[in-house]
Amino acid sequence: MQALLSYDQSPPMAAPFRFFLTAPLFAVLAGALLLWGGPDALASRWTPAILAVVHLMTVGFMLQVMLGALVQILPVVAGANLERPLWVSAVVHAAMTIGTLFLAVAFLSFAPYWFAAASAFLGFAALVFIVAAAASLRGVPPTSPTISGLKLALVGLSVTVALGVAMAVSFGGSFSLPLLQVADYHAAWGFVGWGLVLLTAVALVVVPMFQLTPNYPNVFGARFMVLALAALAVWNAVDLFWPGPWATLAAAVVVAFPPAFATATLRLQQRSKRPRFDPSQHFWRLAMLSTLLAAMLWGAAVGFDTVGEWQGWPLLFGTLVIFGAFVSVITGMLYKIVPFLIWLHLQNLGSGRLMAPNMKKIIDEAAMTRQLRAHGVACLLLALATVWPEALVYPAGIALIVAQGWLALNLRAGMQVYSAHRRKLDALPPASMQLG
Amino acid sequence: MTFRELMSGDHRHCDDCFVAVESALGRDDWAGATQAFAVYERAMLAHFSAEESLLFPEFEARTGMRMGPTQVMRNEHAQMRELIEAAASALREHDAVDYSGYAETLLIMMQQHNMKEENILYPMCDEHLRDAYASLSARIESTLHP
Known part of the structure; x- marks a missing residue:
């Protein structure tokens, strides 16, 4: 019956969007850090700059979008509404954003108090989110494997965060x-x-x-x-x-x-x-091909000493998993979720007075395709930079900044369409007067 | 059979009709697309009508929930009707860009709506209207496939 009562609306737009709009900025920061670290950063997977870059990407980009998307999809796919979604999102987002910056500083300085501060903020953010999400899912019957999967994923997240905080x-x-x-x-x-x-x-x-x-x-x-x-x-x-x-x-x-x-x-x-494939489908395909390459690389490193003894293989593996797989698939989904949510909110605000612009007017498909190419180039350069750091770390860092800056601009363009349409709606007489 | 199976099956039928329009447009076959769109539109409107005039009223009568999930579904039907109208008008004007924009929006709207019905509302119908399945499903079938 819980699901029944909460079966109505999607959460307010600000709840997921604060996560979506922040994520690419962390990826841009990761690119800048790569430029600052230079070829030395790629000496091994344990250099301070690489540890910071990895966490700017995994926590700053990946986790941001994943949590934002969950705030949105829990009610839709599971009928599980978060209690006070705006409050939960604001608190989790703020603690996570601060915690991610602290964590990057902690890796760069290796000072214990920065690690303590970072784990306090990130641990708190994860705890609030996991408790809120688990509470919303409690008692939701597993009518689809997706619902079970969401619950299981929360277990995976809990273990990941616990191990991270322990370290x-x-x-x-x-x-x-x-x-x-x-x-x-x-x-x-x-x-x-x-x-x-x-x-x-x-x-x-x-x-x-x-x-x-x-x-x-x-x-x-x-x-x-x-x-x-x-x-x-x-x-x-x-x-x-x-x-x-x-x-x-x-x-x-x-x-x-x-x-x-x-x-x-x-x-x-x-x-x-x-x-025909749209940009989102291309992002998915790139992600899945990268996943296959990463698994093959792991097999080669275990099976052949020449690969296994190469210092760069874990870096290449991480590049394929983080940039090639997760960033790609996440971007592909953002390009569906963001325009659709903007359309949905505008359509609801319009309440029949003025049709909202369709999704492709909110984020232009050609702009997505161009950003897809920039992202592909960035992935390729990042992967090659693990092999030839001296020659390629700077082009790779710049390519990452360009690709992610572009993603930020594409998302912002969608927000501008939203604001412009809202101004048009504000100028119209309210819906109730029209109906009367 | 359950309401969930019956109605989800019709969702898939609507998806197929939707794809037929895209495929025709992929071949630059405007006449074929217009024809396929008419079939799609009929399938969608029949589905809405089966729900709004048969399934939802029965659900509302049994559970007493008039402003609950069924009301949300009716609102989403209204939004989809608007999108169908906009897509139809883009098709009439042979505007491929506008059509694909409305179609994309409609597709996501349709799919997230179907997901809510298939995972939440239809299982609730199966729970509350179990004994009415035989009589109600026959009337739903004849609305879906007149």
């Missing part, structure tokens, strides 16, 4: 952790336990619906997502207590999940009933 606190010297190992667990829970599970839960709905494909095969239901979390837990346990070949095997099981999902998605895309 940040241990930098403060209060206790010691096997940091390199825990960092791998933290990354894997973030990418697979949270990222992939959330993406699968959402993809089960949005890929068939918006790209007009058949449904995902049944194996990609709730079981797939439960097994992904179980594989992570098994790998962690084996790695802690029986390191060696068994741990590698357990890790390989975890690494098999993303390419399985990517392959299924690419096959569905081939069967799309839509006569």
Whole structure:
């Protein structure tokens, strides 16, 4: 009955949009940091600049958009309305934005008090969000695998944040952790336990619906997502207590999940009933191909010493996963969500007096295509920069700034259409007078 | 059969009709697109009418919820009718850009609306109107496929 009472409106527009509009700015900052760090930054995955860049992207870009999108889709796909969505969004967004900046400073300075401050803000943001989302989902019957998947993704997020906070606190010297190992667990829970599970839960709905494909095969239901979390837990346990070949095997099981999902998605895309791919579909395809490449690279690093001993392989792997896969698929979804929500809010405000401009008038498709190309170039240069840092780190940093600055401008263009149409509506007599 | 299966099946039928217009436009076949759009429009309006005149009133009578989910669905139907009208007019003027903009908006509107119905409202109908399925589904069928 809870779902029944809360079954009405989408949340106020400001709730998700503050997340969407902030995200590309963090990615621009990541590009600037790459320029500042120069080729030395790419010496290994553990340099201060790279740790800062990675977290500006994963927390500043990815997590921002993911949480903003959840605020929007929980009511639509699950009938689960957040209590006071504006308040939750404002608090989570503010704490996350400050916490992400603090975390970048913490990595650059390695000062314990910055880590403490960052983990306080980020831990608080995650806690507020997870409690609010879990409360909204409590008692929602799992009528679709997506609903189960959203619940499971929250588990993945909780573990990721807990491991991250534990590491940040241990930098403060209060206790010691096997940091390199825990960092791998933290990354894997973030990418697979949270990222992939959330993406699968959402993809089960949005890929068939918006790209007009058949449904995902049944194996990609709730079981797939439960097994992904179980594989992570098994790998962690084996790695802690029986390191060696068994741990590698357990890790390989975890690494098999993303390419399985990517392959299924690419096959569905081939069967799309839509006569031509739009920019959003291209972003999805790029993301899935990057996922396959990342998995192959992981296999090569484990199987061949020449790859495994190369310092740059984890950087290339991270580039493929973060920029090639997640940033691509997230951008592809933003280009659907943002114009649609602007249209929806304008249409509701207009209440029949004035038709809202259609989605392609809100963000021009040609502008999306151009930004898609810029993003593709940025991904390519970033990947190549891990191989030839001296020659390519600066072009890669600039390309990242251009691509993400462009994304910010495209989203802003949508907001300008929104403001302009609102002014037109304000000039009209109110709806009630017209009806009377 | 359940209401969820019956009505979700008709959603998929509407999707297919929607795609037929896009495919015709992909071939630059304006006459074919106009014809396919008419089929799509009829399917959509029949679906709305089956819900608004049969399923929703029965749901409202059984549950006493008149201003609840069904009211939200009616409002979204109204928004989709406006979009269908706008898309039809773009099609009449052979304006491919405008058509694709309205069609895109309509597609997302349709799909998020279907999702709410299929995951929330239809399961509620199956819960509350179980015993009325036999009689009601026959009337719904004849509205959907006159």
